[in-house]
Amino acid sequence: MNPQTLSARLERVAALVPAGARLADIGSDHAYLPVALMHRGAITFAVAGELALTPFHAAERTVYDNQLGERISVRHADGLAAIQPQDQISAISLCGMGGETIRDILDSGKAHLSGLERLILQPNGGEQPLRQWLMDHNYRILHEDALRENRFDYEIIVADRTGPVRYSPEELYFGPLQLQARTPAFLLKWQRRLRLKQKTLAQFARSRQGVAQEKAQGVAREVGWIMALLGEGD
Numbered sequence: 143m144n145p146q147t148l149s150a151r152l153e154r155v156a157a158l159v160p161a162g163a164r165l166a167d168i169g170s171d172h173a174y175l176p177v178a179l180m181h182r183g184a185i186t187f188a189v190a191g192e193l194a195l196t197p198f199h200a201a202e203r204t205v206y207d208n209q210l211g212e213r214i215s216v217r218h219a220d221g222l223a224a225i226q227p228q229d230q231i232s233a234i235s236l237c238g239m240g241g242e243t244i245r246d247i248l249d250s251g252k253a254h255l256s257g258l259e260r261l262i263l264q265p266n267g268g269e270q271p272l273r274q275w276l277m278d279h280n281y282r283i284l285h286e287d288a289l290r291e292n293r294f295d296y297e298i299i300v301a302d303r304t305g306p307v308r309y310s311p312e313e314l315y316f317g318p319l320q321l322q323a324r325t326p327a328f329l330l331k332w333q334r335r336l337r338l339k340q341k342t343l344a345q346f347a348r349s350r351q352g353v354a355q356e357k358a359q360g361v362a363r364e365v366g367w368i369m370a371l372l373g374e375g376d
């Protein structure tokens with residue numbers, strides 16, 4: 143991958159960044175996303191934030207090699223601390239991290255959010271706690287996507303802070319819009335997940351040490367939801 147050829151995953155994210163955005167890409171690694179978007183004329187300014195030094199230097203190198211130093215500011219910072227008020231950021235992307243990590247970055251960086259930024263989130267797992275955070279903080283989910291690349295399932299969640307919103311436990315688990323759209327990628331993901339969860343339940347049943355009842359009940363509830371989604375066990 144390079145700024146000319148993004149992965150299918152980042153290409154989907156790129157398509158969801160509003161035209162002309164001032165983007166903060168947090169956890170930018172090589173800064174491929176903001177550099178690709180800038181080359182395409184799709185954004186007007188970007189911050190590439192990175193916590194770890196090696197990817198921070200990689201981001202600096204990509205921006206320098208592409209002669210974009212005046213329009214992409216690479217910053218060594220923890221989460222949303224990379225964003226300054228004068229940046230007038232209108233969109234934030236947080237991609238390729240666990241959903242819990244993205245949630246923690248949003249939560250600990252709340253002071254850096256104006257509430258006007260569109261969030262474009264691409265969690266690798268942990269979508270449920272991330273959606274819970276969005277709901278708890280008045281973000282409405284505007285778009286969701288599921289895709290598979292290199293044998294990994296990915297989700298993309300786009301949200302705006304619009305005011306109070308309520309999602310049911312199943313909507314938080316599967317994604318409110320994915321539940322409606324039921325795309326092939328989404329259904330295939332949950333078919334695979336169902337097999338894994340059923341295996342886990344069978345292991346719990348065989349376990350000699352015994353598994354905490356609450357944990358087993360939680361997995362059994364999820365299996366029930368997934369079977370209902372897929373129309374199995376009717």
Ligand SMILES: C[S@@+](CC[C@H](N)C(=O)[O-])C[C@H]1O[C@@H](n2cnc3c(N)ncnc32)[C@H](O)[C@@H]1O
Binds near residue numbers: 197222
């Ligand atoms: C797996 S990479 C994903 C890179 C790129 N966003 C993508 O989707 O291809 C995750 C990056 O997030 C960075 N990261 C993790 N926690 C962070 C934080 N609190 N603040 C900034 N960057 C963070 C890591 O150092 C790593 O480079």
